[in-house]
Amino acid sequence: MKHYNAVFSAFHTIYRLTTSSSSIRNFSIGVCKVYKSVLNADEVTMVCTHVDSYPFLRISLKDKHLSVKKGGVSILTQKEREMLNQERDATSKKTLVHAFVFSSTLGIIHIKRKPEKEVFTDIEKKYFRSLCESVSIGLKIFHQYKEENKTVINYIKSLTNLLGQYDTTSSLHVKSLSRLIKAVGKELRLTEIELRSLEYASLLHDAGKIQLPTDILTKQKRLTNEEFKLIMKHPRKGVELIKNLDFLKPAIPIILHHHERYDGKGYPSKLKKDQIPIGSKILAVLDAFDAMFFGRPYRKKKQLESIKKELKKEIGKQFDPKVIECFLKILDKKNIRRFLSASDK
Numbered sequence: 192m193k194h195y196n197a198v199f200s201a202f203h204t205i206y207r208l209t210t211s212s213s214s215i216r217n218f219s220i221g222v223c224k225v226y227k228s229v230l231n232a233d234e235v236t237m238v239c240t241h242v243d244s245y246p247f248l249r250i251s252l253k254d255k256h257l258s259v260k261k262g263g264v265s266i267l268t269q270k271e272r273e274m275l276n277q278e279r280d281a282t283s284k285k286t287l288v289h290a291f292v293f294s295s296t297l298g299i300i301h302i303k304r305k306p307e308k309e310v311f312t313d314i315e316k317k318y319f320r321s322l323c324e325s326v327s328i329g330l331k332i333f334h335q336y337k338e339e340n341k342t343v344i345n346y347i348k349s350l351t352n353l354l355g356q357y358d359t360t361s362s363l364h365v366k367s368l369s370r371l372i373k374a375v376g377k378e379l380r381l382t383e384i385e386l387r388s389l390e391y392a393s394l395l396h397d398a399g400k401i402q403l404p405t406d407i408l409t410k411q412k413r414l415t416n417e418e419f420k421l422i423m424k425h426p427r428k429g430v431e432l433i434k435n436l437d438f439l440k441p442a443i444p445i446i447l448h449h450h451e452r453y454d455g456k457g458y459p460s461k462l463k464k465d466q467i468p469i470g471s472k473i474l475a476v477l478d479a480f481d482a483m484f485f486g487r488p489y490r491k492k493k494q495l496e497s498i499k500k501e502l503k504k505e506i507g508k509q510f511d512p513k514v515i516e517c518f519l520k521i522l523d524k525k526n527i528r529r530f531l532s533a534s535d536k
């Protein structure tokens with residue numbers, strides 16, 4: 192009965208991991224812990240295929256030591272490579288192997304007991320197979336989600352390319368921006384959804400300019416009041432373009448308010464301080480940084496030190512003090528400096 196309760200709770204944990212894990216890495220670590228405890232295993236290893244930008248993720252839990260590796264085929268043992276190719280389960284007295292196969296292999300899990308321990312019983316082998324069925328559903332969901340995400344990103348990239356052809360001042364430098372967003376997000380402890388929405392918003396924030404007359408967008412002289420009133424419409428026009436796309440909904444407030452100012456003198460809603468969404472506050476800083484660091488057709492590039500001074504001047508005026516404090520910290524990091532100087536070449 193005690194064992195039955197443990198297995199029941201293991202199923203529940205796997206279900207919870209499937210619905211709440213923020214990444215396939217966390218999901219797999221959780222799964223390995225469940226197998227280790229419910230099947231009294233000494234070693235649990237899970238390999239997932241085609242994850243993010245690397246081909247394999249390998250999680251191994253041996254006694255109390257956890258190892259997480261990501262990379263190519265070289266991170267796998269010879270045996271694991273064979274298991275992946277064979278695409279089938281294998282059991283021996285002290286080893287259980289399951290291959291997660293749908294149209295292709297999504298991964299494998301293998302668990303082991305030490306030689307001095309008891310062999311796996313038939314009922315334990317049955318539990319193992321049933322748990323694997325639950326895990327395979329989780330893996331399938333993660334893979335589908337990844338595929339959908341790729342489609343979304345490609346869709347956004349094509350929208351951004353279109354915008355870039357129309358108005359070169361509106362497209363930020365995607366690669367460096369994405370790196371900076373991740374760094375700011377980590378520092379300000381944004382959630383994964385906030386981070387993703389910020390990334391989408393950073394690509395599309397000026398999409399509304401597509402609907403503005405080109406002569407205003409490309410004008411080198413100072414804009415008249417009437418022209419500036421038209422420019423001020425671009426956040427709302429941008430939102431109009433994407434409002435029916437469900438996956439972009441969390442990015443809408445960020446896009447709508449990316450020209451608000453901390454002191455309330457921005458547009459379109461004259462929001463101030465904490466009324467402004469955090470994503471919009473970050474995007475405002477990144478937008479200003481991008482314009483100064485990479486330059487614009489009408490504005491020369493600036494050196495990092497003078498950009499820092501410019502940003503500091505706007506603390507409490509255009510920008511949120513907390514966001515600037517965090518951004519300046521990031522700009523002082525050696526790896527970010529190296530990355531920026533390489534992307535400026």
Ligand SMILES: [Fe+2]
Pocket residue numbers: 396397425449450
């Ligand atoms: Fe804008």
